[in-house]
Amino acid sequence: MREDFLHYLWRLARFDLRQLRTTEGEALTIQQFGTHNTDAGPDFGAARLRIGGLQWAGKVEMHLRSSEWYTHGHETDPAYDGVILHVVLEEDTIVYRRDGSRIPCLELRDRIPAGIRTTYWRLMHQSDWVPCQSQLDTVADPLRAIWLQRMLVERLGRRATDFAQRLEATQRDWEEAFYHGVARAMGGKVNAQAMEMLARSVPLRVLLRHKHSLLQLEALLFGQSGLLPKREAGEDPYHTRLRQEYELLRVKHELRPLPATAWRFLRMRPNNFPTLRIAQLACLYHRSGQLFGKALAAADVGELRQMFVVSLSNYWRTHYRFGAEAETSERRLGASTVRSILINAVAPAYFTYGGLRNDDRYRDRALEVLEALPPESNAVITKWRALGWSATSAGESQALLEMKHTYCDQRRCTSCAVGCAILNRPDAGQQLRTEVREPVRIYRSVG
Numbered sequence: 192m193r194e195d196f197l198h199y200l201w202r203l204a205r206f207d208l209r210q211l212r213t214t215e216g217e218a219l220t221i222q223q224f225g226t227h228n229t230d231a232g233p234d235f236g237a238a239r240l241r242i243g244g245l246q247w248a249g250k251v252e253m254h255l256r257s258s259e260w261y262t263h264g265h266e267t268d269p270a271y272d273g274v275i276l277h278v279v280l281e282e283d284t285i286v287y288r289r290d291g292s293r294i295p296c297l298e299l300r301d302r303i304p305a306g307i308r309t310t311y312w313r314l315m316h317q318s319d320w321v322p323c324q325s326q327l328d329t330v331a332d333p334l335r336a337i338w339l340q341r342m343l344v345e346r347l348g349r350r351a352t353d354f355a356q357r358l359e360a361t362q363r364d365w366e367e368a369f370y371h372g373v374a375r376a377m378g379g380k381v382n383a384q385a386m387e388m389l390a391r392s393v394p395l396r397v398l399l400r401h402k403h404s405l406l407q408l409e410a411l412l413f414g415q416s417g418l419l420p421k422r423e424a425g426e427d428p429y430h431t432r433l434r435q436e437y438e439l440l441r442v443k444h445e446l447r448p449l450p451a452t453a454w455r456f457l458r459m460r461p462n463n464f465p466t467l468r469i470a471q472l473a474c475l476y477h478r479s480g481q482l483f484g485k486a487l488a489a490a491d492v493g494e495l496r497q498m499f500v501v502s503l504s505n506y507w508r509t510h511y512r513f514g515a516e517a518e519t520s521e522r523r524l525g526a527s528t529v530r531s532i533l534i535n536a537v538a539p540a541y542f543t544y545g546g547l548r549n550d551d552r553y554r555d556r557a558l559e560v561l562e563a564l565p566p567e568s569n570a571v572i573t574k575w576r577a578l579g580w581s582a583t584s585a586g587e588s589q590a591l592l593e594m595k596h597t598y599c600d601q602r603r604c605t606s607c608a609v610g611c612a613i614l615n616r617p618d619a620g621q622q623l624r625t626e627v628r629e630p631v632r633i634y635r636s637v638g
Contacts, residue, residue: 192280196311197253198234199605199614200299201278202227207302213295214282217243225251232270240276242295249275257296258284310614314604320574321599323613327578330609335580338608342590345597347557350539351546358543365544367395369483372536374472377528382465385453389416389469397444399480405504408473410436416469417451420513429506430513461511462525471524474501486537487544487553492563495537499529530564534585561586571595 200206201224211219218241225238233250240247250273254260257279265271266289277286277296286294314322321327354372361367371390378386392415401407413419414437420430440446454465461467478501479485489495503522511517524532538557545553564585566572572582575591582588597603604610 192255192311193315193602194253194255195603195605197255197278197280197299198227199611200303200307201235201251201253203611203615205304205307205615206299207304211297213242213276214298215293215295217295219276219295219297233274238275242276247275249273251276251278253278255280256284257282257286260286260294306616307614310616311604314610314613315602321578321595322602322604323610324578326613327580327609330612334608334612339587339590339594341608342593342598343558343561343586346589346593347539347542347561349593350535351543354539354543355547364395365540366481366483369486369536369540370395370398370476372540373475373482373532376532376535377468377472377524378465379463379468379528379531381455381459381463382468385416385449385455385465386468386472388449388453390472392446392449395476395480397446398476401440402477402480405473405477406432407436407440408477409433409470409504411440411446412469412473413437413466414441415446415448416454416465417449418454418466418469418513427506427513456512461517462522463528464511466510466512467507467522470503470507471501471522474503475499483540486540492533492560495533495560496529499524499532527568530567530585533560533564534567534589558586561589567592 204221204224208221211221213219220241221238222241223237223239225235228234228236233252235251235253236249238247238249238251250271252260252265252271252274254263254277257277260266260277261284265274266287269289272288272290274288274294277294279296279298280300282296282298286296288294317324319325354368357368357371358365361371371387374390375383375387378384389412393411398408398411401411410433413433419433419437420426422431422434441448456464475482479498482498485498486495489498501523507522509516509519511522538560541553541557541560545551545555545557562584566582566585566588571592572588575582575595580591582591594607598607598610605614
């Protein structure tokens with residue numbers, strides 16, 4: 192059993208509330224359960240209780256065993272001076288505040304309904320891909336829709352936090368932070384970090400000083416990537432020109448290249464080779480140096496897509512990497528790559544911009560972009576589809592990814608509306624279909 196199970200029991204009042212008494216025998220009445228605190232400090236705040244003949248208002252802390260109060264060092268933390276009730280599965284030691292006064296304690300071990308305890312144990316020990324896999328088909332559609340919307344907002348919030356960190360690192364330069372985000376998205380899952388490192392190694396202000404020359408942009412980016420071929424007899428003139436340009440620009444701007452080992456080519460399709468992505472990044476900024484401004488001004492997803500239509504230089508129309516030639520092709524950014532940029536760079540930038548400027552229009556636009564894009568295709572989304580939870584948009588596929596990685600994989604069933612709906616059934620063994628009024632109430636309590 193984990194402590195978050197106690198949070199669930201308290202948050203939704205899913206334990207026996209009759210004739211409550213503290214471990215000292217005093218009558219206990221819960222008037223307000225308080226608000227769940229997901230940050231540092233006691234687990235619940237703003238609780239109101241009546242213990243014995245006294246009225247109490249303050250915080251509630253929870254542990255599986257009361258001795259964990261001392262294990263976690265709460266006895267020396269001023270933040271816990273306002274705790275008015277210690278809720279535990281078992282009291283194995285008496286707990287005192289810093290001033291020496293005893294904290295009233297409520298034991299729950301004999302107050303948990305057997306059905307809830309059994310269902311929770313099964314969820315925690317289930318070996319399926321997701322803990323509630325066998326019961327997903329019993330979850331009502333309204334609950335599913337509400338929870339996936341919540342998951343999408345949570346995912347955008349996390350991505351916005353990442354973007355805000357980039358923004359702070361660039362002294363609140365929106366274009367620079369967006370440049371880093373776009374580069375990372377272009378790297379895909381395998382080369383995302385390397386592409387962002389490359390963007391950080393060539394500041395946007397340096398790149399834009401040479402945007403008039405595609406050759407110089409390519410020289411800067413390929414030189415900094417560490418992928419520029421070494422000098423050899425009979426080499427392609429394009430390699431020579433890149434190297435000559437880079438040597439001049441490296442000294443001029445005091446640049447230090449990345450190691451070539453930062454990049455991955457193995458088991459990748461040629462269209463996803465990092466060399467091609469670097470050439471496409473150069474073309475993007477050769478055409479426009481104010482991508483974030485253009486993104487803010489874009490009227491719809493169609494205009495956003497057009498921002499990332501690029502035409503490569505002649506060399507890269509016949510090559511995927513330095514050296515061997517391939518059949519001639521435009522080598523444009525594919526639909527899936529553009530979708531990845533919109534999902535992982537544009538939408539988080541919108542969400543951050545709207546949040547920092549208190550402008551809900553851009554937060555709404557972030558959601559609209561994701562809802563207008565087709566769903567992603569990957570192993571996780573394929574598995575969800577096999578379980579009957581098919582994504583109809585990128586918004587839903589992003590929500591399903593968030594649910595799997597941050598709830599199912601972590602077994603945070605008691606913080607998930609789906610898990611709570613299953614735990615809240617009168618008899619989980621019968622797998623009764625959840626009624627609409629129940630999940631809405633659960634969602635509001637969780638959210």
